[in-house]
Amino acid sequence: MSMNVPKLLIAGAVALTAGVATAQPLPVPIPLPTPPPDGTPPPTDGTPPPTDGTPTDAPPPVDQPPPPVDQPPPLGAPPPIESITEVPASEPPPPPIDLPELLLAPSGAMLPAGVIYSRSGVDTSGGLSSDMRFGLGDVAEFGVAVTDLIRGREASGLTPRRLAPFYTATFRMGLAEDRLFRHQPALALGFRKSFEYEADNHRARIAELHLAASGHVGTRTTVHLNGSFWDASVETGDEGAVLLHDQGLGRQFRVGGGVAVRAVEDADILIDYAWMPEFCFTCSAPNRTRLRPILSWGVRYDLASWAQLQSGVRVPDIGDANLLDAQIFGQLTLINRSIERVVDRQRRR
Amino acid sequence: MRRTVPLLIVAALASGAAADDGALGRGPTVLTIPTAWTQPRTSLTAALDGDHRGGSGARITLGYARLVEVDLRGDGELTACAPCAGPARAVEPVRQPTAGWKLALTPWRDGAVAAGVRVPLGYRERARASEAFVVLSQRLGPVRLHAGASTWASAHRGADGATVTRGPGASVRPLVGLEWTPEIYPRTTILADLQWLPQLGPTAAETAPRWAFAWGVRYRALAWSAIELGVRHREGDELGGATVMVRLSAAWPRATR
Numbered sequence: 001m002s003m004n005v006p007k008l009l010i011a012g013a014v015a016l017t018a019g020v021a022t023a024q025p026l027p028v029p030i031p032l033p034t035p036p037p038d039g040t041p042p043p044t045d046g047t048p049p050p051t052d053g054t055p056t057d058a059p060p061p062v063d064q065p066p067p068p069v070d071q072p073p074p075l076g077a078p079p080p081i082e083s084i085t086e087v088p089a090s091e092p093p094p095p096p097i098d099l100p101e102l103l104l105a106p107s108g109a110m111l112p113a114g115v116i117y118s119r120s121g122v123d124t125s126g127g128l129s130s131d132m133r134f135g136l137g138d139v140a141e142f143g144v145a146v147t148d149l150i151r152g153r154e155a156s157g158l159t160p161r162r163l164a165p166f167y168t169a170t171f172r173m174g175l176a177e178d179r180l181f182r183h184q185p186a187l188a189l190g191f192r193k194s195f196e197y198e199a200d201n202h203r204a205r206i207a208e209l210h211l212a213a214s215g216h217v218g219t220r221t222t223v224h225l226n227g228s229f230w231d232a233s234v235e236t237g238d239e240g241a242v243l244l245h246d247q248g249l250g251r252q253f254r255v256g257g258g259v260a261v262r263a264v265e266d267a268d269i270l271i272d273y274a275w276m277p278e279f280c281f282t283c284s285a286p287n288r289t290r291l292r293p294i295l296s297w298g299v300r301y302d303l304a305s306w307a308q309l310q311s312g313v314r315v316p317d318i319g320d321a322n323l324l325d326a327q328i329f330g331q332l333t334l335i336n337r338s339i340e341r342v343v344d345r346q347r348r349r
Numbered sequence: 350m351r352r353t354v355p356l357l358i359v360a361a362l363a364s365g366a367a368a369d370d371g372a373l374g375r376g377p378t379v380l381t382i383p384t385a386w387t388q389p390r391t392s393l394t395a396a397l398d399g400d401h402r403g404g405s406g407a408r409i410t411l412g413y414a415r416l417v418e419v420d421l422r423g424d425g426e427l428t429a430c431a432p433c434a435g436p437a438r439a440v441e442p443v444r445q446p447t448a449g450w451k452l453a454l455t456p457w458r459d460g461a462v463a464a465g466v467r468v469p470l471g472y473r474e475r476a477r478a479s480e481a482f483v484v485l486s487q488r489l490g491p492v493r494l495h496a497g498a499s500t501w502a503s504a505h506r507g508a509d510g511a512t513v514t515r516g517p518g519a520s521v522r523p524l525v526g527l528e529w530t531p532e533i534y535p536r537t538t539i540l541a542d543l544q545w546l547p548q549l550g551p552t553a554a555e556t557a558p559r560w561a562f563a564w565g566v567r568y569r570a571l572a573w574s575a576i577e578l579g580v581r582h583r584e585g586d587e588l589g590g591a592t593v594m595v596r597l598s599a600a601w602p603r604a605t606r
Contacts, residue, residue, distance in 0.1 A: 124448045124468050124469070124470050124471070125471065125472065126471055126472075263416060263454070264414065264415055264416065266414065267414035267415070267416055269416070269452070297452075298417075298450075298452075299414055299416050299417045299452060301413050301414035301416075301417070309413065309414075311417060311419050311450060312450065313450050313466050321517075322502065322516075323466070323468075323479040323480075323481055323500070323501075323502035323516075323517045324468075324469075324477060324478075324479050324502045324503070324504055324514075326466055326468050326479055326481075327468065328419070328448045328449070328450045328466065328468055330419065
């Protein structure tokens with residue numbers, strides 16, 4: 001009995017397959033076009049050529065009824081092609097953008113022409129920051145930002161507090177990687193200048209000129225290096241402005257940089273080292289403005305081609321290595337490429 | 350008898366994984382110490398806890414990019430004592446909201462290494478503490494082992510009104526943890542961990558890290574939720590001074606069983 005079950009199953013499967021096969025419509029033979037003896041080419045409309053030797057361009061007999069127009073095609077025949085429309089090839093997705101900054105340090109990459117970039121962030125000390133930039137002609141970018149990283153203290157020894165909102169404007173121009181020669185890093189020369197910050201009878205301004213270089217090392221790593229030249233102005237009450245550039249070049253020039261490593265297919269681990277001025281409003285002139293190093297590390301995650309989520313840790317004054325000052329931050333980066341696409345389409349026309 | 354114990358240990362380790370990990374199986378903490386796990390996909394985990402002394406806490410954790418966990422937490426893990434010794438010793442929890450950030454890598458199979466920080470939210474002049482840690486987690490069959498080190502920095506107002514600060518260099522201490530999911534109870538995990546936490550005293554000399562040992566059980570009743578029952582002992586407490594705690598956790602998206 002147990003041996004009969006497989007046989008029955010096989011027989012049933014064969015019968016079922018045969019039933020399905022016989023239910024299919026019979027194939028309609030399609031005659032192959034054969035060249036007439038006079039050498040004229042066969043018709044291309046699918047009609048079989050005459051086999052009795054009549055010329056193909058002869059008019060049809062008058063006594064035969066014209067073929068019905070809306071007769072359905074025979075079973076098995078391929079459906080008629082009514083019209084062939086050219087399907088435009090889908091546009092390839094634009095290449096990913098190298099962003100103009102790491103976590104804090106500037107990079108050598110420029111925004112492509114027409115790309116709008118914005119980054120908004122919040123941190124555990126209650127700071128809010130925002131940065132918006134616009135790419136100009138693949139060689140320049142312009143942006144405005146509000147930063148929460150500039151701090152000031154009333155006197156030496158007191159706890160510094162955040163000077164916010166501190167508005168800045170940025171203009172950068174540069175050159176893409178490998179543009180002049182192979183292994184040439186991306187280069188950017190940028191200038192950032194603040195609007196005047198005024199609070200509690202204090203006024204402060206900053207300016208920064210930086211030259212940044214970025215290069216890919218292998219397929220997963222990007223190395224960034226920059227040199228920045230700072231200036232600042234601090235005024236308290238009616239006394240004159242105390243300027244950083246009066247303190248000598250050694251107090252104005254700093255080197256920073258960072259590394260980005262693509263750890264998984266959609267996320268980078270970032271480490272960067274940057275500088276920010278800190279003010280002391282009642283200190284002596286040489287100590288009125290000091291540049292403080294900031295160490296940041298974090299992860300940038302590609303949510304979509306137009307959105308990235310970043311979070312990480314920064315230590316505002318790594319020189320002190322004070323764990324209590326460490327901040328955890330979160331940032332959302334949005335990239336709008338609509339204008340870039342419109343400009344590309346117009347150029348193609 | 351000599352051979353029986355090693356054989357039992359080897360058998361336990363070789364008996365394989367017990368249940369689907371899910372967000373709660375690879376949770377951000379054992380009971381109190383951080384693990385090196387991160388979630389295999391973007392997920393949100395929330396936990397509420399309470400203890401028999403009326404303490405409570407809450408935590409919400411976002412894991413993303415398979416590399417990072419960010420959390421917001423409010424609890425009474427940090428404690429202050431005044432006086433800190435003798436029969437009149439009194440210890441009270443210092444409530445502070447904190448944020449945590451952890452970066453984890455999985456360089457080898459069934460193992461992970463993570464580093465992170467925990468910092469106070471906002472500026473608190475009365476008392477605040479930050480933590481940095483490194484932890485390594487390894488899964489060996491039904492057992493998960495965790496080991497690492499943590500350090501703390503703290504600042505609080507002392508008895509004389511001056512600020513007492515303690516830097517991270519003087520507070521490096523080990524942390525260890527164990528999770529065991531028996532094969533016969535695939536939804537139940539036995540937990541134990543040990544770490545050192547700062548205790549803020551009225552003077553700098555009395556401000557020091559103290560050990561805290563916790564043990565308990567996690568029961569994953571549903572694919573998306575778990576309940577933990579535990580007991581915590583702190584250095585200097587008598588046996589009756591232990592704290593019994595309960596924690597309810599939920600994860601989204603839920604794990605697949």
